[in-house]
Amino acid sequence: MEYRKIGSSDLTLSAVTFGAWAAGGWMWGGTEQNNAVEAIRTAYDHGVTSIDTAPAYGQGLSEEIVGEAIKDYPRDKVQILTKFGLRWDTTKGAFHFDSKDNDGNDIKIHKYAGKDGIIKECEESLRRLDTDYIDLYQIHWPDPTTPITETMEAVYQLKKDGKIREAGVCNYDVAQMKEAETVIKLASNQVPYSMVRRDIKEEVVPHCIANNKGILAYSPLQRGLLTGKMEPGYSFAEGDTRPNEFYFSDENIRRTNRFLDAIQPLADEKDATLAQLVIKWTIEQPGITIALVGARNPEQAEQNAKAVSIELSDDEISFINEELDQLSLVKE
Template structure:
């Protein structure tokens, strides 16, 4: 496994970081708790020392699963990455969307990052995770109703108190990062990035490269689309959010698979899976520090982890990139 430092900090994460959204079951058609715990433990044995979670994932379930999985691991051997700023139990801030919890009950999600909410969320996360500090604490989504100054000064206070080591953001643009930097030193931004979603290359990646900020790429396998395992006509489980996304229309699955088929010989030559090839290509893109990869069972977790020790030559990256450029999805 390869490890990389975030920004100018001494916080080092495994390049493949375990993404625990699906582990929480919410919006993924449910989860089997014991399988999720085992997936995290097995990935740790493969060198994946960092785990990304959030309170909203299963409304606390994902953080509880992470806490259960790491309880027998020495705390300084793992890096816990979690978030704040999405409330399902408080109608305040920017309304996000309506959803259903894991019990099928309707909930409304709000993006809210006010001072008192962050302090409460941090305490709740520490309790669920079974720890007394969080390695990287990130705002989950921008909140237009709360000044960035208030949000970031609150996290700075949590750092002073020793409850948080480093501050990051998620889904911020370059201007929002610049504003946040007036009040706190950010080490990273967690944003979506994949072979079929590359819009951050225009502005955000250049900004992060210039200011030595790391990018944690989420959904690098585009929620399963880039595994090559999906075929036109794929049926999702009830409650799976992917069913309504344009990425997963039959036509777009076909277009993506056509490009993946061209990459397949490269993967076969290296003795790796297509998913591992896609993850490694992502990690070798300019500005991308970490790739988050989710898994709901140990087998998936082990396969993802192995991408952390693959190496692609510059020629291989260029060839893969030429195939990536051919993918034109239909919105």
């Protein structure tokens, strides 16, 4: 495993970090808790020491699973990343979207990052994770109803109190990052990035490179699209939100698979799966510090971890990029 320093902070994370969204089941059509726990432990056994979770993932379930999975490990050998500001238990803040919990009950998701909410959320996360501190505490989504300075003042207080080590943001644009940094030094920005979603290259990546901020790329496999395991007509479980995304239309699955077929020989040459090749490509991109990759069972977790050991030359990366430039998805 490779370990990378996050910006100018004191935090070092594994280049492949375990993304625990799917572990919580929410928006993924449920989860099997024992499999999720074993997936995290298998990842750790293969050098993945960093785990990213959030209260919203299963309305606390993902954090509880993470807490259970790491309870026997030395705390200073594991890096816990979690979030705040995405609420299902209040109507404060800005309405985000309608959803359902893992039991099928209707819930409304709000973006709320007021000071009172942050302090409450942090205490609840610490309890669910069964830990005294969080290594990286990140706002999940910008809250348009709360001044960024108010949000970051609360985070600053948590850091001063020793409840968190470093502050990060998710889904922030450059202007929002700059405003946050008038209050507290940010370690990182967690943003969506994959072969088929590269819009952060325009502004976020240059800003983070210039200002020494880490970029935590989430959904690098585009929620399974880039694994090569999907075919048109793919059957999604009830509660899985992927069919609502344009990436998963039959036509876009076809187009993506044509691209994946083109780079399959390179994966074969490396004795790697397509998913492993995609993960390795991701962490080799300019400005990308780590890739957050989920796993729903131990086998996936092991494969994800081993992606780091693949060697890609500049020419091979250029070959992938040339093939990728020919891929165009339909957004309607």
